[in-house]
Amino acid sequence: MIKKKSRDEIKRMRKAGHIVALVHAEIKDKLKAGMTTKDLDDIAMDVIHKNKAIPTFLGYNGFPASICTSVNEQIVHGIPSKDVILEEGDIISVDVGATYGGLVGDSAWTHPVGQISEEKQRLLKVTEESLFAGLQYMKDGCVLDDVQKAIEAVANREKLGIVRQYGGHGVGHVMHEEPFVFNYSVGNMLPLKSGMTIAIEPMLNLGGDDVIVMPDKWTVVTKDKQPSAHFEHTVLVTEDGPDILTKLMEE
Numbered sequence: 001m002i003k004k005k006s007r008d009e010i011k012r013m014r015k016a017g018h019i020v021a022l023v024h025a026e027i028k029d030k031l032k033a034g035m036t037t038k039d040l041d042d043i044a045m046d047v048i049h050k051n052k053a054i055p056t057f058l059g060y061n062g063f064p065a066s067i068c069t070s071v072n073e074q075i076v077h078g079i080p081s082k083d084v085i086l087e088e089g090d091i092i093s094v095d096v097g098a099t100y101g102g103l104v105g106d107s108a109w110t111h112p113v114g115q116i117s118e119e120k121q122r123l124l125k126v127t128e129e130s131l132f133a134g135l136q137y138m139k140d141g142c143v144l145d146d147v148q149k150a151i152e153a154v155a156n157r158e159k160l161g162i163v164r165q166y167g168g169h170g171v172g173h174v175m176h177e178e179p180f181v182f183n184y185s186v187g188n189m190l191p192l193k194s195g196m197t198i199a200i201e202p203m204l205n206l207g208g209d210d211v212i213v214m215p216d217k218w219t220v221v222t223k224d225k226q227p228s229a230h231f232e233h234t235v236l237v238t239e240d241g242p243d244i245l246t247k248l249m250e251e
C-alpha cells in the first residue's frame with residue numbers, strides 16, 4: 001500500500017530534505033585528502049543536530065553511524081571509521097538521512113577527493129545523469145518502469161554495470177516504504193500519482209554488476225573491485241513533474 005503524503009507531511013519532508021542537503025553541502029565544502037570517513041560522520045551529526053533533526057541511519061537495523069561512507073569499489077552502506085583515511089584520487093559516496101517532525105529525507109552523492117581519473121569522472125557524471133534521467137518521469141501519468149527504464153538506458157549507453165540488489169524506495173514516515181525501485185526495467189506498471197514520495201538512487205559501476213557484502217555485514221562492494229558511484233534524491237510526484245525534496249530550500 002503506497003500512501004500519498006499530505007501537504008503538512010510534505011512540508012516536513014521538505015525541511016528534512018533541506019537538512020540533508022545542508023549536510024551534503026558542508027561535506028562537499030570540507031572534503032579533502034587526509035580526512036577520515038569518521039570526520040565526515042562528525043560533520044553530518046553536527047549539522048543534523050543543529051537543525052533539530054534526527055540522523056535516520058543511526059541505529060537503523062543496528063547501523064552504527066549517522067551517514068554511510070563508501071569509498072571507491074564500495075557501493076553502499078560503508079561504515080564511517082577513523083581508520084579510513086581519504087586519499088587524493090579516491091571517490092566517496094556519502095548517503096545521508098535526516099528525520100524532521102517524524103518525516104524522512106534521504107539523499108546520496110558521490111564526491112571526488114581532489115583530482116580523480118577520467119574514468120572516475122565519467123562514472124560520476126553518468127551516474128548523476130542517470131538519476132536525473134529517471135526522476136524526470138516522476139509525474140502523474142507515468143509508471144514506475146518509466147523511471148527504471150530511463151536509468152538503465154543511460155547505464156547501458158555508457159556500458160556501466162548496474163547494481164541489481166539495491167535500489168530506490170518509497171520514503172516518508174520511515175526510510176523504506178513501498179514501492180521498491182529497481183535501477184533497470186522490470187516492467188513494473190505501477191502508476192505514479194501526485195503526493196507519492198520516492199527516493200530514486202542509481203548505483204552504477206565501472207565494471208560488472210556483481211556485488212559482495214563484506215564480513216562487517218554492511219559494506220557492499222563490487223565483486224571485480226571496480227569503482228562504483230551512487231546518486232540519490234527524495235522526490236515528490238506532482239502533476240507538473242518531479243519536485244526534488246532533498247535540496248536546499250530558499251530562505
Ligand code: MG
Pocket residue numbers: 095096097106107108201232
Ligand atoms: Mg540514501
Ligand code: MG
Pocket residue numbers: 106107168169199201232
Ligand atoms: Mg535511499
